[in-house]
Amino acid sequence: MAATDLERFSNAEPEPRSLSLGGHVGFDSLPDQLVSKSVTQGFSFNILCVGETGIGKSTLMNTLFNTTFETEEASHHEECVRLRPQTYDLQESNVQLKLTIVDAVGFGDQINKDESYRPIVDYIDAQFENYLQEELKIRRSLFDYHDTRIHVCLYFITPTGHSLKSLDLVTMKKLDSKVNIIPIIAKADTISKSELHKFKIKIMGELVSNGVQIYQFPTDDEAVAEINAVMNAHLPFAVVGSTEEVKVGNKLVRARQYPWGVVQVENENHCDFVKLREMLIRVNMEDLREQTHSRHYELYRRCKLEEMGFQDSDGDSQPFSLQETYEAKRKEFLSELQRKEEEMRQMFVNKVKETELELKEKERELHEKFEHLKRLHQEEKRKVEEKRRELEEETNAFNRRKAAVEALQSQALHATSQQPLKKDKDKKKS
Numbered sequence: 001m002a003a004t005d006l007e008r009f010s011n012a013e014p015e016p017r018s019l020s021l022g023g024h025v026g027f028d029s030l031p032d033q034l035v036s037k038s039v040t041q042g043f044s045f046n047i048l049c050v051g052e053t054g055i056g057k058s059t060l061m062n063t064l065f066n067t068t069f070e071t072e073e074a075s076h077h078e079e080c081v082r083l084r085p086q087t088y089d090l091q092e093s094n095v096q097l098k099l100t101i102v103d104a105v106g107f108g109d110q111i112n113k114d115e116s117y118r119p120i121v122d123y124i125d126a127q128f129e130n131y132l133q134e135e136l137k138i139r140r141s142l143f144d145y146h147d148t149r150i151h152v153c154l155y156f157i158t159p160t161g162h163s164l165k166s167l168d169l170v171t172m173k174k175l176d177s178k179v180n181i182i183p184i185i186a187k188a189d190t191i192s193k194s195e196l197h198k199f200k201i202k203i204m205g206e207l208v209s210n211g212v213q214i215y216q217f218p219t220d221d222e223a224v225a226e227i228n229a230v231m232n233a234h235l236p237f238a239v240v241g242s243t244e245e246v247k248v249g250n251k252l253v254r255a256r257q258y259p260w261g262v263v264q265v266e267n268e269n270h271c272d273f274v275k276l277r278e279m280l281i282r283v284n285m286e287d288l289r290e291q292t293h294s295r296h297y298e299l300y301r302r303c304k305l306e307e308m309g310f311q312d313s314d315g316d317s318q319p320f321s322l323q324e325t326y327e328a329k330r331k332e333f334l335s336e337l338q339r340k341e342e343e344m345r346q347m348f349v350n351k352v353k354e355t356e357l358e359l360k361e362k363e364r365e366l367h368e369k370f371e372h373l374k375r376l377h378q379e380e381k382r383k384v385e386e387k388r389r390e391l392e393e394e395t396n397a398f399n400r401r402k403a404a405v406e407a408l409q410s411q412a413l414h415a416t417s418q419q420p421l422k423k424d425k426d427k428k429k430s
């Protein structure tokens, strides 16, 4: 037998055989064990709310979970979109839910909306990255890890009755490969029934023609296939939110009261709130979590690992080896490092040469300047010397003239002092 046949033979899995049990063994309790473990562990669910300021995001969250999460209003003057996560521990019966609501604060408020989607995409990616880093750790603690990956994005559409804004289309297009998007028409009580019907059709048409993939309620599980298929046809849900209670008949119901009547939140003839709650919380919450992990996170993980140089083998070639990939990456990294080092060294040498030349040039300039100054100084010195000599000669001539004048003066003085004496002598003689 050829070596390859041998390998194939040893890799082939033996066909499993069906056997019947002689009595009760007990592994039929596995689903119960799973439920019990999940209940003890608790669940996490993370909702991202994207929609313009004041569209009714907080009110809808409060209405959905029948509580009051927060009352803080966002400002309309945010410089850019900011993601604000808030986590709450909720309990219903014996089930614990760690719910995180992430608000895209300031969405749609900027004059230039070109980059509005970016902080949202970055936030979603950052949560995937955190999870991937935890997975890649040698000592992983995924069991008690707080999974912050976004399971669903509720995209709030303004009830204009016209078409979707380009901001909505661009944002949903950027998000659709990263998160399960459920589009909803907010404040649906502000649009008439016939307009709403046309608006829904228009929105779905625009989403399809622009290739935006929204979340489809799964129809592969028989238990929910029918209801999910019906609900898929109702998208986008037109919802009304309110935590105010109004008396209708003899019952208190959550509603919005207007001078002309009452809009009941949980009345399916008034809006799709119940449909949304049913689909989001009661039927498909686990599928949303599942899809996040198996589709969106998987895509992120694959791209990230490929970027890092890891690759799966195609069936025929060698199986994927972490060691080999690591070695190849290490070699690639080292040669890149060497190249960079050589580049830096060359750059340094060039810089030193350049500086040396510059310094030499400066030295030559300085020397020239010095010589020039020296010449000037000698010239000045010579001139001063000449002047000094001239002055000396003048002083000598002056002194000579002065001495001659003094000699003449003393002669004259001598002559005048001799004359009266002679006169006296002459007088005596006479």
Ligand code: GTP
Pocket (backbone or CB within 6 Å): 052, 053, 054, 055, 056, 057, 058, 059, 060, 072, 073, 074, 075, 106, 186, 187, 188, 189, 190, 239, 240, 241, 242, 256
């Ligand atoms: P920010 O967090 O500040 O961006 O606002 P938000 O999107 O959370 O809106 P919020 O829930 O604070 O609601 C803003 C206003 O809209 C409030 O006055 C709500 O009462 C009102 N509102 C909320 N939901 C609805 C709705 O379904 N219909 C109508 N007509 N008004 C609504």
Ligand code: MG
Pocket (backbone or CB within 6 Å): 057, 058, 059, 072, 073, 074, 103
């Ligand atoms: Mg709010």
